[in-house]
């Protein structure tokens with residue numbers, strides 16, 4: 001799908017602020033894909049669609065998680081996690097994207113997972129460091145992303161877990177699996 005068509009499909013799903021975030025993720029994902037040798041076109045499309053389901057009603061997301069073979073434990077965790085797998089489903093069924101790698105990059109953009117693909121890592125990290133993000137620690141991860149993708153990713157996952165723990169929020173197990181897998185591989 002061409003960029004303009006994809007952006008048109010996404011724009012109507014999002015607020016202006018979230019759309020600007022999406023443009024930032026797109027530019028960042030393209031830069032990372034060029035630097036680390038991923039498929040630039042797939043990175044572009046996955047980035048454009050990554051938050052497609054962000055503003056769907058919770059009831060609709062719940063229904064999709066319950067009925068479309070997704071991990072049911074998602075429903076006990078923060079609803080902020082839901083837009084990623086639901087997004088992958090809706091991007092396939094509504095926008096007609098069928099590329100498995102692109103859909104998985106959308107599916108795992110919030111929690112990550114063990115054995116992430118290069119494309120999944122790029123979308124996770126681009127989402128974290130795009131120019132519109134301004135939280136503590138983001139500049140350090142931006143600098144790391146210029147040198148070492150995996151080290152930057154570990155830092156981003158660590159920061160996310162620490163941030164959630166400080167707010168007394170539950171951590172979704174997949175988020176810990178992401179962290180453990182990356183740490184184990186960095187030690188090798």
Ligand code: DGI
Nearest residue numbers: 051078080081109110111127169170171172175
């Ligand atoms: O959709 P975005 O705001 O661009 O970013 P995102 O999809 O990475 O994260 C959405 C939210 O999900 C963010 O506020 C942090 C939260 N989150 C990420 N991992 C976990 C989580 N929340 C819980 N409870 N547990 C997690 O493991």
Ligand code: FE
Nearest residue numbers: 050051109110
């Ligand atoms: Fe998201």
Ligand code: FE
Nearest residue numbers: 021050051127
């Ligand atoms: Fe996002």
